[in-house]
Amino acid sequence: MSELVQKVRDVLPSVRADLEDLVRIESVWADPARRGEVQRSAEAVSKLFSEAGFGDVRIVSEGGAPAVIARHPAPPGAPTVLLYAHHDVQPEGDRGQWESAPFEPTERDGRLYGRGTADDKAGIATHLAAIRAFAGRPPVGVTVFVEGEEESGSPSLGALLAAHKELLAADVIVIADSDNWSTEQPSLTVSLRGLADCVVEVATLDHGLHSGMWGGVVPDALSALVRLLASLHDDEGNVAVAGLHEATAADVEFPAERVRADTGVLDGVTEIGSGSTAQRLWAKPAITVIGIDTTPIASASNTLIPRARAKVSMRVAPGGDAAAHLAALTSHLEAHAPWGAQVTVTPGDLGEPYAIDATGPVYDAARAAFREAWAAEPVDTGVGGSIPFIAEFAAAFPDAKILVTGVEDPNTQAHSINESLHLGVLERAATAETLLLEALGRS
Numbered sequence: 001m002s003e004l005v006q007k008v009r010d011v012l013p014s015v016r017a018d019l020e021d022l023v024r025i026e027s028v029w030a031d032p033a034r035r036g037e038v039q040r041s042a043e044a045v046s047k048l049f050s051e052a053g054f055g056d057v058r059i060v061s062e063g064g065a066p067a068v069i070a071r072h073p074a075p076p077g078a079p080t081v082l083l084y085a086h087h088d089v090q091p092e093g094d095r096g097q098w099e100s101a102p103f104e105p106t107e108r109d110g111r112l113y114g115r116g117t118a119d120d121k122a123g124i125a126t127h128l129a130a131i132r133a134f135a136g137r138p139p140v141g142v143t144v145f146v147e148g149e150e151e152s153g154s155p156s157l158g159a160l161l162a163a164h165k166e167l168l169a170a171d172v173i174v175i176a177d178s179d180n181w182s183t184e185q186p187s188l189t190v191s192l193r194g195l196a197d198c199v200v201e202v203a204t205l206d207h208g209l210h211s212g213m214w215g216g217v218v219p220d221a222l223s224a225l226v227r228l229l230a231s232l233h234d235d236e237g238n239v240a241v242a243g244l245h246e247a248t249a250a251d252v253e254f255p256a257e258r259v260r261a262d263t264g265v266l267d268g269v270t271e272i273g274s275g276s277t278a279q280r281l282w283a284k285p286a287i288t289v290i291g292i293d294t295t296p297i298a299s300a301s302n303t304l305i306p307r308a309r310a311k312v313s314m315r316v317a318p319g320g321d322a323a324a325h326l327a328a329l330t331s332h333l334e335a336h337a338p339w340g341a342q343v344t345v346t347p348g349d350l351g352e353p354y355a356i357d358a359t360g361p362v363y364d365a366a367r368a369a370f371r372e373a374w375a376a377e378p379v380d381t382g383v384g385g386s387i388p389f390i391a392e393f394a395a396a397f398p399d400a401k402i403l404v405t406g407v408e409d410p411n412t413q414a415h416s417i418n419e420s421l422h423l424g425v426l427e428r429a430a431t432a433e434t435l436l437l438e439a440l441g442r443s
């Protein structure tokens with residue numbers, strides 16, 4: 001084993017302990033009551049990188065969540081690598097459904113459970129392990145950038161980039177916030193979908209009506225909304241909105257059994273849409289209804305509901321334009337209202353998709369580092385999820401090579417209950433990143 005790989009092993013217990021402390025901080029930026037926790041989390045991250053040996057560490061914000069920028073200047077002639085992760089996490093959901101408390105990291109069967117153990121505090125841990133393996137002096141310039149509002153769509157990232165462009169400039173950008181093919185085989189993520197969402201409100205009446213007096217003569221808004229939402233897919237489950245973009249997925253065989261195993265789809269429930277799994281997951285648009293506001297059952301009475309709202313979220317295939325997709329969705333919703341119901345669409349968040357041409361020496365070096373660290377061949381994959389900031393970074397630094405790596409695996413359950421990190425994956429990901437920095441220092 002190389003000396004450097006041994007170093008990563010040596011620092012891993014301390015890194016894991018620091019990761020556990022980060023997980024104990026409830027850094028849910030989406031919850032206004034926990035913004036103090038996000039601040040505490042930024043302070044903890046900045047302390048970790050200061051103590052790891054970086055002289056220039058700051059907490060910055062531009063009207064949004066606090067982000068951490070930590071810098072180690074490039075040795076003469078060496079490139080600068082930006083290491084990205086996010087320290088905010090998704091809300092924990094129903095605490096009662098967690099097997100162990102969401103913010104108390106707990107190990108079971110080689111996995112560390114807790115909100116953010118994987119998405120994406122493990123990304124921070126990976127960068128910390130690499131820096132510690134080099135005793136704070138990596139052979140390349142390193143800028144660690146840990147943002148605090150990724151799970152909210154990174155609304156102030158553009159302003160942060162503009163305000164700190166010189167600090168953040170890099171030759172290579174490593175984004176440790178994605179998935180792996182399995183716990184034994186790494187992925188190099190080569191495409192991500194974008195995102196566009198909106199709230200659609202349907203109104204049919206200017207006030208509620210006794211359903212016995214008027215039911216069957218004038219429509220209730222919830223029935224109208226349900227029909228409108230049903231028009232978003234055809235019978236097979238393909239998206240039925242006109243004018244959306246479709247790309248071509250990375251050429252990877254995605255076993256059918258994996259869909260059932262990885263999702264927990266219930267017996268008898270079929271898959272939706274046509275085309276290969278990889279195509280539907282990574283290269284086709286998808287539409288999901290993610291919330292609805294209407295009369296709850298507990299207060300339901302025999303009344304025609306006058307208005308109802310739903311939040312509709314769309315994934316945009318690589319190469320598509322998020323704003324154009326939102327416009328297409330809006331037109332569809334406005335055109336398909338049943339029974340002349342009034343439809344109002346309020347636009348929500350937009351995030352651009354991104355596809356990477358993963359060829360050339362930097363990608364070759366990354367694959368070699370993966371191969372050595374994992375003792376397995378890396379797989380080029382797409383992902384169905386989104387990291388909107390990648391497109392913004394690529395626009396700001398058009399010459400930088402972007403590597404999307406990660407510490408998740410098919411059983412991570414990011415965003416859901418019982419999120420977990422596979423501890424073997426953390427070690428392999430940290431080893432790969434360390435070897436990559438070393439290789440970039442040599443080149």
Ligand code: BES
Pocket residue numbers: 119120150151152153154177178179195351383384385386387388
């Ligand atoms: N780490 C994910 C992105 C991701 C998802 C990578 C699936 C690989 C596989 C990230 O934290 C995330 O959840 N992104 C959001 C972005 C949104 C809030 C704009 C997403 O995809 O919903």
Ligand code: MN
Pocket residue numbers: 086119120150177
């Ligand atoms: Mn993430």
Ligand code: MN
Pocket residue numbers: 090119151414415
């Ligand atoms: Mn996430």
